[in-house]
Amino acid sequence: MNLRSPLRFLLLLIWPLVFCSSVFGVDIRVPLDVPGIQQAIDIASDGDVIIVAAGVWNESINYSGKNIEIRSEDGPEVTRIEGNLDSSVVTINSGESNLALLEGFAISGGGGFVTMGPRLGGGIYISSSSPQIRQCVVENNQASMGGGIYIDGDPADPVELQEVQILSNIASDSGGGVAVIEAGMGVSMVDCTIQGNQADTVAGAVYCEASVLQMQSSVISQNSSEMLVGGIWIYLGSDSNFNDCQMSQNSATIVGGALAVSDYSRTTVDHCTFTGNSGGSSGGGILFDVGEDQIVQEVRFSVFHDNMAAGTGSNVVSSFNPIQLVMERCTFGSPAPGSASSIRINSPYPESVLLDSCIVRGGALPSIEAVPGSTVSYFSCIEGLDASEVTPFNCIDEDPLFADPTSGNLTLLPGSPCIDSGNPAQPADPDGSLADMGALGITQSDNFRRGDVNVDGVSNIADAIQILGSLFIQGSDPLGCIDAGDCNDDGLLNISDAITLLDTLFVSGTPLPVPVGNCGPDPTVDSLGCSNLCS
Numbered sequence: 001m002n003l004r005s006p007l008r009f010l011l012l013l014i015w016p017l018v019f020c021s022s023v024f025g026v027d028i029r030v031p032l033d034v035p036g037i038q039q040a041i042d043i044a045s046d047g048d049v050i051i052v053a054a055g056v057w058n059e060s061i062n063y064s065g066k067n068i069e070i071r072s073e074d075g076p077e078v079t080r081i082e083g084n085l086d087s088s089v090v091t092i093n094s095g096e097s098n099l100a101l102l103e104g105f106a107i108s109g110g111g112g113f114v115t116m117g118p119r120l121g122g123g124i125y126i127s128s129s130s131p132q133i134r135q136c137v138v139e140n141n142q143a144s145m146g147g148g149i150y151i152d153g154d155p156a157d158p159v160e161l162q163e164v165q166i167l168s169n170i171a172s173d174s175g176g177g178v179a180v181i182e183a184g185m186g187v188s189m190v191d192c193t194i195q196g197n198q199a200d201t202v203a204g205a206v207y208c209e210a211s212v213l214q215m216q217s218s219v220i221s222q223n224s225s226e227m228l229v230g231g232i233w234i235y236l237g238s239d240s241n242f243n244d245c246q247m248s249q250n251s252a253t254i255v256g257g258a259l260a261v262s263d264y265s266r267t268t269v270d271h272c273t274f275t276g277n278s279g280g281s282s283g284g285g286i287l288f289d290v291g292e293d294q295i296v297q298e299v300r301f302s303v304f305h306d307n308m309a310a311g312t313g314s315n316v317v318s319s320f321n322p323i324q325l326v327m328e329r330c331t332f333g334s335p336a337p338g339s340a341s342s343i344r345i346n347s348p349y350p351e352s353v354l355l356d357s358c359i360v361r362g363g364a365l366p367s368i369e370a371v372p373g374s375t376v377s378y379f380s381c382i383e384g385l386d387a388s389e390v391t392p393f394n395c396i397d398e399d400p401l402f403a404d405p406t407s408g409n410l411t412l413l414p415g416s417p418c419i420d421s422g423n424p425a426q427p428a429d430p431d432g433s434l435a436d437m438g439a440l441g442i443t444q445s446d447n448f449r450r451g452d453v454n455v456d457g458v459s460n461i462a463d464a465i466q467i468l469g470s471l472f473i474q475g476s477d478p479l480g481c482i483d484a485g486d487c488n489d490d491g492l493l494n495i496s497d498a499i500t501l502l503d504t505l506f507v508s509g510t511p512l513p514v515p516v517g518n519c520g521p522d523p524t525v526d527s528l529g530c531s532n533l534c535s
Helices: 005-018 037-043 461-472 495-506
Strands: 027-030 049-052 055-057 069-072 079-082 090-092 101-103 106-108 124-127 132-134 137-139 142-145 149-152 159-162 165-167 170-174 178-181 187-190 193-195 206-209 212-216 219-221 232-235 239-243 246-248 259-262 266-270 273-275 286-289 296-300 303-305 316-318 324-328 343-345 353-356 368-370 375-378 391-393 402-404 409-412
Touching: 027 037, 037 049, 037 069, 259 266, 461 495
Parallel strands: 027 049, 049 069, 055 079, 069 101, 079 106, 090 124, 101 132, 106 137, 124 149, 132 159, 137 165, 142 170, 149 178, 159 187, 165 193, 178 206, 187 212, 193 219, 206 232, 212 239, 219 246, 232 259, 239 266, 246 273, 259 286, 266 296, 273 303, 286 316, 296 324, 316 343, 324 353, 343 368, 353 375, 375 391
Antiparallel strands: 402 409
């Protein structure tokens, strides 16, 4: 039954009064029921869903403490909330929980939440609240801090951003894309893109102070700072974790290209890539200035290539302050032409840096410059090893035989001295062989069908079951082709691959990444392989 708009509006208005104890929400449609988004919020109650039609909505909205969902009907490509630079476009600052949701909008034209001091959060301002932001595009906003998004306070749960694009925002102070300040429960970002943002002072992409930041499968690229840290600054006792992230072409004028970790903060960097970043005089890839040797910084299975620093540490640099840094199974390719050494360790404290099963190439020789006694290396391939002042154990100085270093393909050719030559104490490679040096392993020329892990010629539910068995059931048959099990082609084998295959078979029908159907090589560089090839 379709009700006329005035009657629908009346029913929506009295609903909270008549059914105040109800746990069921209602749908409020904009503009069918009310003409604007804020008007819908004003009549909504916890649990209600506001559904917004396509169009440009010239207003700024405030959730007003309500745990409601605000969704676009047709996505951010055709649904925009446009501010006029006098406030944040979206404000969530009254204790909203993670039941509050914003999904499917482009957010632009914001000028920040007005305080007694700086303007905060040009596009979205979140304070002492834990909303979910999904499938939004936050672009062309400006503020003093957090040009795109600003988050502070101590929310009960992490703020969750999923599939959010944060593009071309500007901060006159810090955090061109995002600023996170004293958010104890922190921020989780999954499948996000932070690109083309700018800060006049520090942190073109993300400024994280006294907070927790978790980033998964996200892209941080082409962000810049006029002074310090073009990409992400983890500052003042913050805790951070980066997994499967790509950081590329971020730049700062003075120091810090992609990532800086300082002032008693901690980070774990796992399966990430750093390419084409520029750190001014120092630290094109990662800059460490922690000042604490009881906090372990971890960089694992990560790749550095073509990063730039004019003075020192094109890929990684540590300051003269105390640090405890572990780098395992990393590949450090050649820095950009004219750059300084690949790695520079300035810490004078004994054995404060450990390299295990790494490959380090290029830059001004030696590729590693270290204060004597500060850096210990096990089972690694280091160019200019004898002149590096590194304390080596079972290390070599040989050509690792990268597949195509000019194009950035740093997998290993057959016959590389780095194959099966990593630390025997490291976990075995996916094919069961000894650990290789570096992050990428041998060049894959194996032919396979994606999704066909049992190599029977088809991808079906049996393959999904075998993937799950190999991950969770001890004694399960090994996969005939591990690379074929990487159904989402992210270079890893995990539960998401089984879910991707099941979605293809029974839900969406979305084709798997190539090679699919016919045998073929993997177009993506990763460490997975096949022991049973198709033909």
